[in-house]
Amino acid sequence: MMKKLSIIFAVLTIGFTACTDVVDLDIDEKEDALVVDGRVLTSDSVQTVRLSRTTDYFNPQFPDYEAEKNATIRFYENEAYIGNFVFVDSTNRFQILHQAVVGNSYHIEIETESGESFRSEPETIRQVSEVDSIYYKKEKLTDFFDSTYSVYINAQELPGKGDNYQWKTYLNGNYQNQPDDLTFFNDDFVDDEYIEEALMYVLDQEEFDQRANANNEIEVYIEQLGITNSYYDFLFQLSQQSASGGPFAAPPAQIVGNIIKENSDEERALGYFYAADVDVSDTIVIRR
């Protein structure tokens, strides 16, 4: 429903967005902070963490993932030390080989080269249900949109409130990670219901043509992640902050994650280290 509402407000504010243009600004205030982008997934035996630092807002460079390559990252399962993540040059990521298990909790401790210490708040993996089916429809959502290819899934929501979902869409094997692609959900409205026709992704004809492979088709699959309440809140903030600015935008604010600075009540690192159970859907093919 929230996805639908956001589409609605986009339509209602089409008149407003007609008057946008890109402007140059001087931004004087700056903050240098550590950024953590890490996860533990049940679907992958390699767990990864990326470290970087904030940069000037208008800096057009790729984030420097090597700046903190000498950091030490310790990995814990149920508070027991497992081993250290190791920086891998080819992926610019820290990695560790470890199979994650539903019901266990995970956290990391980070020490940067400059001597700062951080610790993530533990995340306990909650079981996620299976994606029953994935399918697409060619349809016209409203008269104001062109016809689209809409990808849907069906799945059983598990009994008991507190299940949270993130859905990641892969087109021809590529994870769709733009701000608009962020899809997440909690079971406040749907506890223990059979979820039918949950809208995952919308491709218009132009996007289809751009993305289609040589056979003029797109392979699609969905990863269904069972995430924690706390990570849901983080994603909610992420979606609010990546769509800031219109008349109905929430106030801009720093996104609070789960990376705490040791010996400091006030400071945190940016980003999140999350743990999730994953179910991967079948792969379907969208044809023109």
Place this chain on the structure above:
Amino acid sequence: MQKSINLALLFLMMPFFAFAQEKFTLSGYVKEASSGSELLGATVYVTQLKNGATTNMYGFYSLTLPKGKYNIEYSYLGYQKKTIEIELTEDTKRDVELESNSQQLQEVVVEAERQDQNVKDVQMSVEKLTMDKIQKIPQLLGEADVIKSIQLRPGVSTVGEGATGFNVRGGNIDQNLILLDEAPIFNSSHLFGFFSTFNPDAIKDATLYKGGIPARYGGRLSSVLDVRQREGNMREFKGKGGIGALFSRLTLEGPIAKDKVSFLVSGRRSYADLFLKLDDELADNTAYFYDLNAKVNWKVNENNRIFLSGYFGRDIFSFGDFFRAGWGNSSFTARWNHLFSEKLFSNFTAFYSNYSYSLGADQGGQSFDWQSNIQNTNFKADFTYYLNPKNTVKFGVNGMYYIFEPGQAEASGESFTSEIVVPTEYALEPAIYASNEQKVGEIVTLKYGLRYSHFFNLGKRDVNVYRYGRPTNDADIIGSESYDQNEVIADYGGFEPRFGANILVSPVSSVKASYMRTRQYLHLVSNTTAATPLDVWKPAGEYVKPAKADQVVVGYFRNFKNNTYEVSTEVYGKWMYDLLDYKNGAELILNETVENEFLSGRGRSFGLEFMVEKKKGDFTGWVSYTLSRTQQKVEGYQVGDYTEAKNGINNGEWYSSNWDKTHDVTVVANYDISKKWSVAANFTFQTGRPITYPMGKYYYDGKLIPNFKNRNNERLPAYHRLDLSATLNPESISDKFSYSLTFGVYNTYGRKNPYSIYFQQSENNPLQSEAVRLAIIGIPVPAVTFNFEF
């Protein structure tokens, strides 16, 4: 405390102990000659005593004078003065009719002498706009608009074009009590905020109290906008209307029984959607809004009058099965004016109002139907006792019952979503007040009053109990407590002293001061820059305190050239407590435990307002300037293991409110070139409102994230805009029909005034970060409006 109450009561009772001498009361109504409708705020002046009164909001006046012979002058701006001689030997009723200036020959120039209300009256911080004045101001698409006009007065601002509501002296938009024939209107906007819900043809006038609010009003911290509907012509059948770029309007009025019963019906509808029907592909879609106003006015006899009025307005959008939404206000008011004696005027009002919205979708697995409303039933009695020419006492009681249904979303069709209900809340808000306006000698006028209000949040409802005794998060809910129907869940109350003074420095100038405390028991739950129609109101309750505010104002008023020019300047300070604010990342829509998202804060606002207005002649208008600063402070809290809210906002430091605009200059001018042509202009310059710039950026999961830290750390570029219009009043075709054409341009030089600047990654290149300026209306918008009267 008890002692201070006793003193206050003694103070209030003082005028009753004045000594007796043989006196009689002259009373009656002052009316407009052509339609028979009452004139509010008309001056009744006793030449011999150099003293007088003004008519109240029902056009009634009462003067108690020693036995004798008097000349009484009746006057009202835009009407010919009338003087009558009267020998007062007994209580006397005298209704007087005044002729409009415009209906007489050009060469006879009539100057109403006593148009010095702004200097003589103890009331300050008041903006009174008649429809006549409002209709001369150029506006977007040529549509005269009460709220847009109010925003051109000093001390009133808005966060931006198209934003709903208005901000008065640093107050949030939910701190304005907006009344239409005494019934509160909870959302005063159509199309989000581009137009207000008041149909100009149905409105008589609008009065905004920014400070020194009379004791009879309560329930909001910052202002009262009192809008009155017209009564309808008692003598002849009349109609008026207009065709504009967006709306069409039609108003009919006339006598049901001549000089006894009149009616007024007025409707307005936007019609852009009708063009959608012309296109087969778009025929399933609709988007429109409308207003319907109706009023019946019945003079039962000399001592009794009854008014019935109603308003119904709605915005409706739908996109086939995909989505539908509608919202609007409806209100119904019944009033009974009764004269107990020549000295005791009373008004009894009952009203019901309902602001509701619905949203829904009928398509696919996510179809739903969502309803929300706030209902309000009220009874009140207001009395005015004209004790003697030096004292006018007002007192009354008021009881308001609320039902808040913040949200009920039901699955519909083949939907998989289950029902969600945000619990209904019930509340009762009784209040009692008394005030006296007292003339002390020739120079000083005092107004002092006391209001006591109370608020009961009532069952039936279940209240969550939290581990640490205050809301933190859902995980800390350890149980719930059930309350029976009408059982008190929480209650709050307190006194609201009001005080005003006027010292006449000279016959044409005065110094005024006022103090008021106000209390507000409802909060609009909204954390977006502009409020949306979906925002709900939250009553004070077990976990939400009511807000209160103190305001002090001092001002100097002076008129020049026989009251042709009015000059005023006011300085105010305002302190607000227990304002509702929200944690960063708050989820406010359809949240069953929304109390977890709340923070509590304070506000303060200081300002200087200056205004020069030319009220008479071919050239009229005003220049106003406001210098102000408005800030908020929201401290965090920490209980037990719960630390999420510990930093508050900006680490609990004072920061600028969204609507803080340091400088605000407005020039409004109207020039009647000839009987046929008039031109008008409106220029506004404002400091840009505060916004938040990021302190850098980072990437998470491949997404570019602006790293914001301190809220409202920068400002938008300045806002300025010029609107122009020209009105053609051709020779009337006949006595029975006249029309006019207005040509206008809004944002004449097409400035792209930024509503906001937002920060995002470029659509084409995720590495490229952008600052995007959003201008709501970045081009000149021309319009032609055709108005007619018959």
